[in-house]
Amino acid sequence: MLLARGSSDDPNTWLWTLAAIALYAVLTYGLTYRARVRRGSAHPARDAVHDLKDREDPQSPRQRYVSRLIMLGGALVVGLAVALTSGPxxxxxxxLAGAATVVGWAYYDFRTARRTPAPR
Structure with a gap:
C-alpha cells in the first residue's frame, strides 16, 4: 500500500519555494520601478517602494485580473517545469519558462499602461 505525502523532506523544495517568492518580489519591484521611470518620477526607486505598500491602482480591474492570470499561469508553468524535470x-x-513568463507579463503591462505626455 502506498501512502501519499503532503510535503517533501527534501530541503531543495524549500529553497525553490523561497526562490520563487524572492523572484516574485524582485519582479514586482522591477515592474513598479519601470512604471515610475516611465511616468517621469524624480525618485523612482523610493516611489516604487511606496507603491508596493500603498497600492494605487493605475490599472482597470480587468487589466489587473489579466495581469495576475498571466503571473499565476507563469508560476504554474514554472512549477510544472520544476516538478517534471531534474538535474541541470x-x-x-x-x-526559460520564468523568463518567458516575465517577458509576457511585462509586454502585457506595457501594452495596457496609460501613457502620460512627455515633459517638454
Whole structure:
C-alpha cells in the first residue's frame, strides 16, 4: 500500500519555494520601478517602494485580473517545469519558462499602461 505525502523532506523544495517568492518580489519591484521611470518620477526607486505598500491602482480591474492570470499561469508553468524535470535540465527549463513568463507579463503591462505626455 502506498501512502501519499503532503510535503517533501527534501530541503531543495524549500529553497525553490523561497526562490520563487524572492523572484516574485524582485519582479514586482522591477515592474513598479519601470512604471515610475516611465511616468517621469524624480525618485523612482523610493516611489516604487511606496507603491508596493500603498497600492494605487493605475490599472482597470480587468487589466489587473489579466495581469495576475498571466503571473499565476507563469508560476504554474514554472512549477510544472520544476516538478517534471531534474538535474541541470531543471534549472534551464525553469529559467526559460520564468523568463518567458516575465517577458509576457511585462509586454502585457506595457501594452495596457496609460501613457502620460512627455515633459517638454
Amino acid at each position: 535540465l531543471r534549472i534551464v527549463v525553469a529559467g
